[in-house]
Amino acid sequence: MLTRRRVLQLAGAGATALSMPPLLTTSRASDGFLELTAGPSRKKLYRDDAAVSELWTYNGTAPGPEIRVRLGETVKVRLINNLEEPTSIHWHGIRIDNAMDGVAGLTQPAVPPGESFDYEFVVPDAGTYWYHAHNKSWNQVARGLYGPLIVDEVEPAFSRENDLTLVIDDWRLNRDGGLDLASLGHLMDWSHGGRFGNWLTVNGESNPDFQLVRGQATRLRLINAANARIFEIDPGRFNAKILAYDGQPLLEPKTPAYAPMLLGPAQRMDLLVTPEDDFALEELSGNDPFPFVRFRTVEGDGIPGAPGSLQPNAIPEPDLDSARVVRVDMTGGAMGRMVETVYKGKVLSGEDYPRTGQLWAFNGVANLAEEPLFAAQRGETIILEVVNDTAFMHAMHVHGHHFRVVERGGATIDDGDPWRDTFLVGPDQTTRIAFVADNPGKWLFHCHMLEHAAAGMNTWFDVA
Numbered sequence: 001m002l003t004r005r006r007v008l009q010l011a012g013a014g015a016t017a018l019s020m021p022p023l024l025t026t027s028r029a030s031d032g033f034l035e036l037t038a039g040p041s042r043k044k045l046y047r048d049d050a051a052v053s054e055l056w057t058y059n060g061t062a063p064g065p066e067i068r069v070r071l072g073e074t075v076k077v078r079l080i081n082n083l084e085e086p087t088s089i090h091w092h093g094i095r096i097d098n099a100m101d102g103v104a105g106l107t108q109p110a111v112p113p114g115e116s117f118d119y120e121f122v123v124p125d126a127g128t129y130w131y132h133a134h135n136k137s138w139n140q141v142a143r144g145l146y147g148p149l150i151v152d153e154v155e156p157a158f159s160r161e162n163d164l165t166l167v168i169d170d171w172r173l174n175r176d177g178g179l180d181l182a183s184l185g186h187l188m189d190w191s192h193g194g195r196f197g198n199w200l201t202v203n204g205e206s207n208p209d210f211q212l213v214r215g216q217a218t219r220l221r222l223i224n225a226a227n228a229r230i231f232e233i234d235p236g237r238f239n240a241k242i243l244a245y246d247g248q249p250l251l252e253p254k255t256p257a258y259a260p261m262l263l264g265p266a267q268r269m270d271l272l273v274t275p276e277d278d279f280a281l282e283e284l285s286g287n288d289p290f291p292f293v294r295f296r297t298v299e300g301d302g303i304p305g306a307p308g309s310l311q312p313n314a315i316p317e318p319d320l321d322s323a324r325v326v327r328v329d330m331t332g333g334a335m336g337r338m339v340e341t342v343y344k345g346k347v348l349s350g351e352d353y354p355r356t357g358q359l360w361a362f363n364g365v366a367n368l369a370e371e372p373l374f375a376a377q378r379g380e381t382i383i384l385e386v387v388n389d390t391a392f393m394h395a396m397h398v399h400g401h402h403f404r405v406v407e408r409g410g411a412t413i414d415d416g417d418p419w420r421d422t423f424l425v426g427p428d429q430t431t432r433i434a435f436v437a438d439n440p441g442k443w444l445f446h447c448h449m450l451e452h453a454a455a456g457m458n459t460w461f462d463v464a
């Protein structure tokens, strides 16, 4: 029933050159700000003889430069907008000062073409995060406006050679291999599973190869930057353990209890591998396993290089006994039950749906309303009870907070109530998450299938 089961049609480009992770550099202005320039650039996403794609990128590359800092440091980034439309940057998963959250229209005005905006914030948690455009994200992220943000532990748990960032994206390419721009914004995608691609890249490359040292514990940081695709992977195929979800470490590395594991849009998963042989990461959501990144083992100096353990971040523990439950009914979309939907204070009917593109709703309200979904006192524990009354899976993201997934489909969940910033909720499923609303400001709660967010699955809450 899941429509994400699409075959990746353009299989077989077969780039086999050994490629180490791209060395990413960031220019730094004299006042200490890293400069990220959003602008058009051109890149071949598919074979060498295929058409060039017209992308929008940060500093000319997709993904943009890896921003790497240490726990507790201050990130200073100057966004310079050389695009033809306004933009902003959101720092996904960072428990950030609200004014720096980068949500155009809620926490800041979008930055107009030709202008700039300075982001300055402290990173309170170590782990794997990412940044992306947050104005018309369905368009800007699909064209390449995203990059990794890695926060090292005070004593990094892995040495740099044993710590790889893998930003995974699926692109929708035309027959000639160039990025399909004409279909951006198609209501067919908005009302179904979102915009799926037909070609995968890792760090912007097709089928890259990485070298790993045999027997060395290595951390693979997987980041799903796709608009809508849920990747399915089976870490058990290469004896990997799970180190962390969405930047937050498990108490100890865990062998996955089931397969495949789902990696939804915006989610991250850190894996621990100790390679003995060559292996590939395969995407399993199609009809056949689709290998999209290969790892070749090379001999090292024989020193095993034991991984340090990951310390938990200091996230406040929800108090379930005193929690306030906020219920969110998700409705709409193709094959969904029709409910009365309010958009900008007006009940939609008939022609309003295609005209406004509002096809989904939370509690009968499409997109941001004047009133928040809820207003919390600072320090209050909130349980969001998310009832998915649609025919699709969704990837729900809370801004500014990490939460525990406490219940899924009536059962308390495996993986010891993991901390996350984005969770998947299946069709006809109910999931409960809990968090301490301790970060003052206006925060989004939305589906990270970016077409769904644009088409109504987008609300906000207020922390006093």
Ligand code: C2O
Binding pocket: 090, 092, 132, 134, 266, 397, 399, 444, 446, 448
């Ligand atoms: Cu990663 Cu509101 O976004």
Ligand code: CU
Binding pocket: 393, 394, 395, 447, 448, 449, 452, 453, 457
């Ligand atoms: Cu969704």
